[in-house]
Amino acid sequence: MIIPRNPRLTPAQLEEVEKIVGEFGCRIQTIVGAERCIYAILGDERHETMMNRLLGLDYVARVDAIDSPYKLMDIKSSLAEGKRQLAGVEIGKEPLFIAGPCTIDPKNPNLFYETAQAVKEAGGHILRGGVWKPRTMPYSYQGDNAALDILLEARARTGLAINTEVMDTDHLRLVLEAGIDVIQIGARNALNYPLLRQIGAQTAGSKTAVLLKRGRPMAPVDEFLAAAEYIVSAGNPKVLLCPRGTLPSMDGYRNHPDESITQLLKAKSWAPVIVDPSHSVGRAAYVPGAALAAMAYGADGFVVETHIDPKSGIGDDPKQSISPAVLATLITDARVIWKLRQKY
Amino acid sequence: MIIPRNPRLTPAQLEEVEKIVGEFGCRIQTIVGAERCIYAILGDERHETMMNRLLGLDYVARVDAIDSPYKLMDIKSSLAEGKRQLAGVEIGKEPLFIAGPCTIDPKNPNLFYETAQAVKEAGGHILRGGVWKPRTMPYSYQGDNAALDILLEARARTGLAINTEVMDTDHLRLVLEAGIDVIQIGARNALNYPLLRQIGAQTAGSKTAVLLKRGRPMAPVDEFLAAAEYIVSAGNPKVLLCPRGTLPSMDGYRNHPDESITQLLKAKSWAPVIVDPSHSVGRAAYVPGAALAAMAYGADGFVVETHIDPKSGIGDDPKQSISPAVLATLITDARVIWKLRQKY
């Protein structure tokens, strides 16, 4: 949809516009209003260069896209059909719960094993644990390959599926060799398109799911879904969308909570939404409220940081991990809200 | 807390700083660290001029306030004690529900009377209805004094308490004469301090409550509570805090939902939080999710736009009012979540 600066395009301007869209297989339909004309683009608007060339015309005030910038992620795509099974849960039939520490401490593997057992007993389906960590400061702990073995051992002991974040292709190779169940992409890499594409390609046809966090930027819904499209179009449709808070907040939370974006994602896409309230609010006391709110907004589940003894943890655990006892209560209550929510 | 640009203040700088804070009855305590010194202000930091003068010193990098900019609204103030009763509800013992149309249509009073009756049957405690409306465009409907009579008549017919927005002192005089139960201050006037002060003073000692919306600005928590302090310090402690979404949103919602701010308000203040999900999300289909999320975040209740026939409404009703049937279900479910939430 082209909105000109003046009430209508001159014949020469219209000709130029038609020529541009014609190169991309589109046509123009003029809409004659009482006071002004606007110009609809018929055809596929998903040509960035076409749109950029139209925006570059100084007699054009706005170019509004009607189509979304993704196809496979769209709620109307054929991918919307079919069951989505993960860790024994049929998503959409019951909620999915992922829990575990922010960061695995390689010096204290027992803390992780005990947490893993407690997550299982609390009703969690998938065990999370950070092997490598993106940290704001270069001088902070950045992770350790040895933690991957601890994660695998915990899977062996508990039977829980496992989830960890990868930050580059070296990490990716290691977790694929280990047969990870869920690969997590963090907020800082959420728009790292070469990495998204590689993950999609290397897990194509496998059982591995990909948990894609929302970009820290307050990424618009369409940009978030377009990032997921990189993974899906490269071959892996088992993507989970994970809001986790946006801009840093001044007001007592770590980030601006965005549990509410769940409703918008659900309106536009078929993909499951698994919310991360821990990074959103950033303090343990606020996590249960945010996790339950996520269920009220219609989330398919949550991923919540949990530690058998938060104050002994490293990474974000001391401030934002909840105890397994709180997790157990939370899962019970989340099931109640999930059920209430189905009627709307 | 004064943080200097250099590792420490010179003796002359320190003397200047001490002189400034001394004028306001404060003292400086130097904190000697390994690499730098910082300077604590002992006494009451709530002197804006003192803080501004410190910030004006070019050798000062930051001045961090420790105290909050309000006293009566603070969770530690003596106002935190005591029961808060409104429309027969003891707030904190059970949730409070306010519902009704965005705008009363003075040409169709029966639509309002029927809605009022339906709100009562659905379990609402207070009836809302806009008499005057702040509209973005000067050419849109701006309200009508005649609608106040309709609101009063609905109270007489149903026995429900009533709530409407005032935008200036003329409105205020009229609603006080009418014995309004709850005066609403909208987002656009949320920092209109002369109006806040007048409302506080003119309702001092009365039974009238004041529902203060959060400023559209993404007002920080402290600024929101300081605005409420204007009302309370002028004489009326019956203030209700009402988040209603912040910046306009690009993504399908009307505003950025801020139901989540409830937890922060509760951590800092004793005041009841009554969330407005209708203005937050701005479309009827998204309202129940947001209303239930508000309860999950710990709200004391909600105010939700409801209309017996939304598409016949004026103002925002056609897009964001829910039907009385949805309201009834929502109130039932909200009670369940409110109860679950008490355990955290």
Added chain:
Amino acid sequence: MIIPRNPRLTPAQLEEVEKIVGEFGCRIQTIVGAERCIYAILGDERHETMMNRLLGLDYVARVDAIDSPYKLMDIKSSLAEGKRQLAGVEIGKEPLFIAGPCTIDPKNPNLFYETAQAVKEAGGHILRGGVWKPRTMPYSYQGDNAALDILLEARARTGLAINTEVMDTDHLRLVLEAGIDVIQIGARNALNYPLLRQIGAQTAGSKTAVLLKRGRPMAPVDEFLAAAEYIVSAGNPKVLLCPRGTLPSMDGYRNHPDESITQLLKAKSWAPVIVDPSHSVGRAAYVPGAALAAMAYGADGFVVETHIDPKSGIGDDPKQSISPAVLATLITDARVIWKLRQKY
């Protein structure tokens, strides 16, 4: 422009849509694309109720407005013609400079008189000075009617035109009696529509100009211009648009600087843009950079806080007022940049 959720509306849906827009004198034109249809609204989209009713249809995904929500402020309106003269300056032919303290200290009138004289000598055209002040905390200094006499006396002594902020109708009455030259509306009242309307009506046909600050909210351009439309449509076209920073900033500035919005305002409206860098950045050391940047973005002038002895000032002066010496240099440099800017 109506974008349906499904690729096209059913005949019954189309009929409903046509009926709604028909009530407001509009028609629908269907645009048939390869994969989907969209529906243009022919006629005047500035009916909020029509747009709300369309948004209320559950089969409608989006309703995009093509028209701006204002008429008189539009760059195409007939108001764009004609000269704009203020304080001896023809706006658009040379830049306009407003300067003076944040707040007039009624206990020290000489500080104000000396500042006024210094503003004149530095090349300022209009003298600003706060008589009444909106303050975050109810316990801070709120202004004093006596300061108005000091402002008038300074005008008498220097011959400079004068500018002050009004917050309510009592203030308005007083400044109109005093024959103020420029009435300022602050960020907190920037969407206080009853006040805007009254100011527009009571200054209709007079020589008084109105300096309207941008709402603190990060008010979108259209909302800012629509607020100005309240003043202009009530009778006074002598409106000046004043960006002054938006959301509070965490990063060392007082607010997020928005000098850049100047270019967008200029693209959409004929109204002069007078930027306030003092409230934008909030510290004297950053003011010159922001003031010069405003000129580079194409502003018609600036309003900058200046004080003969900033550290003796009250209000924001100690932190953000520049000295008259800096003002003089700044005005000289601003003229250079203003001139360079005309060629683009």
Added chain:
Amino acid sequence: MIIPRNPRLTPAQLEEVEKIVGEFGCRIQTIVGAERCIYAILGDERHETMMNRLLGLDYVARVDAIDSPYKLMDIKSSLAEGKRQLAGVEIGKEPLFIAGPCTIDPKNPNLFYETAQAVKEAGGHILRGGVWKPRTMPYSYQGDNAALDILLEARARTGLAINTEVMDTDHLRLVLEAGIDVIQIGARNALNYPLLRQIGAQTAGSKTAVLLKRGRPMAPVDEFLAAAEYIVSAGNPKVLLCPRGTLPSMDGYRNHPDESITQLLKAKSWAPVIVDPSHSVGRAAYVPGAALAAMAYGADGFVVETHIDPKSGIGDDPKQSISPAVLATLITDARVIWKLRQKY
């Protein structure tokens, strides 16, 4: 600085706090105020785990950091000394200008060669040109290794230094083999710490500079500088900070312009600031205003998209590239403003 929820810590709480900070070599100093105590942390606060553990205590309301989360980037670090020479320009003695197309079209190398020549004639110092491009949609043009040869050929023909963006380690290897002069890290990878670290390490001791864009997120100043610290601490201090707009904007710009952040970066760090106005505003007509504003805010130079024939370009060129003629004028004017700015 620890601010407790209650007016003071109990002895047991204080002991726990002292124990935690003691593990990291810090001590606590109690500051006894009239109404409350606060607790200063003496020692190095840059231990994320220590800060997280303190935040995890439920009797702690806030933990304010005094130190910045970087050392080498700090304006007080020894790196602030010494000359910074790039492409024949001594930064700080005269402004630096980078220009060229958004994206090199491998099918039309002559367009690039002609643009390169025109950039040189307009007074540019470094030639930019995108070889690989992060695009929102996976279906858009993503770049081509062949474009790197074109870039190198343009360097050979003009003698200009060259700059291009890398998105992963494959790109990095190729540009290092080619002896690139300036490596660009785009907004989407601005917090991709493994990549930042690798670039820093692999260019350690070389003449290669690194242009680090500000993260799209509205990255806070400290996070931006901490990201640069990854590069510098890995061995390469030749880092250039590049603001390029933040959140997507609704209002006619592509992003929210952030030229203003220049002043904050300059107050905290010694690193040169080279602003990108093209991505900030996103339309050619707005670029000169933003580029000149950047100089007014104190930038050391700019990087601006320029194309010999913008409408023939690919990538963002058609909408945001300026012509070489505009570039030439812009560089002349920028030199004037740069010079004016030095006096403040």
